Amino acid sequence: MIKHKDHFHGSDLEKIEKIYGIKKENIISFSANVNPLGISPLLRDGIAKHIDCITTYPDRDYVELRNSIASYCNTELENIIVGNGSTELISLFIQILKPSKALVLGPTYSEYEREIALGGGKTIYYPLREENDFILDPNHFISKLSEDIDMLVICNPNNPTGTAIDNKDMRLILDACKECDIFVMVDETYVEFAENVNKISSVGLTRTYGNIAILRGTSKFFAAPGLRLGYAICSNTDLMQKVNQRKDPWTINSIAVVAGNLMFKDTSYIEETKNLIKNERERLFKIFEESDRFKPYWPQGNFMLLKILEDGLTSQELFDRCIKKGLMIRDCSTFPYLGENYIRFCFMNPADNDKLVTELLA
Structure with missing residues (x-):
């Protein structure tokens, strides 16, 4: 460690x-x-009008909120799960997958290693190299994958280097990970700031790959860290069912539901x-x-x-x-x-x- x-x-x-x-x-x-x-101005104006939402429980399945996210991300409702910030979802996925050995691209956010360690797992790092301007060499990286690795964690774009892996290279990584039975968790906290989101985001890849989960939040792009609203996108039905079973009910409060339905539509x-x-x-x-x-x-x-x-x-x-x-x-x-x-x-x-x-x- x-x-x-x-x-x-x-x-x-x-x-x-x-x-x-x-x-x-x-x-x-x-x-x-x-x-x-x-x-978001829509959020600022809309919250006051909908403040009475706190007098009732939110929909346990968060269908309206998940529909708003699905439309925003151009994905399917059934592939979305919401959580109390992306941090809760990172924790849940790691708790359920229980990697004994995880590979993380570094330097990066330390919370991944912490969560893996809490579950008794070991983290090893693949360093992004300064001589390459911290840009990943996918072929060299793939050569370091092995069957004793259970999980790969990628922050894309990466914090703090700002570098990113495009869809073409991510496909190569996913194919190699599939052969080694490695699950890939991609943190896309900063992807919405990218000039060409569709070239970098792996959301579209979830339609054809079941060994990937994408995590996002509203803290950075939507300037709402106190809202604690995060979401994950994954087409692995069995895994998503396990996450839903493990997750506490109503971790997203009614105000966050209203906020999400407003902010994702503020074009x-x-x-x-x-x-x-x-x-x-x-x-x-x-x-x-x-x-x-x-x-x-x-x-x-x-x-x-x-x-x-x-x-x-x-x-x-x-x-x-x-x-x-x-x-x-x-x-x-x-x-x-x-x-x-x-x-x-x-x-x-x-x-x-x-x-x-x-x-x-x-």
């Missing part, structure tokens, strides 16, 4: 406030990877988000690409990984410098395979992004 160091999560503003003496209201969080537009908000992220991604990548202090890695999501090129400057020093100006970035030294010369930041509105650029290039 790889040792993960402590770090500040994007939601740890109370800790920041206490340690640095900065009011959390004055902190711009470039660490949380949340849509800078805030919540103007969705399009505005995609345009904002696309424009800022291209603009900021060019700025740092032309800098001699950082190396940026082209991201498919709403955040960018930077390698510090200045001798003697560490990610912790940059974090301290930025937080004292009310700008919270992510010190990436806590991720496996990344040292003290990597930082990550998400794309906020242009004015806030300019403040961060000014501080980083000062």
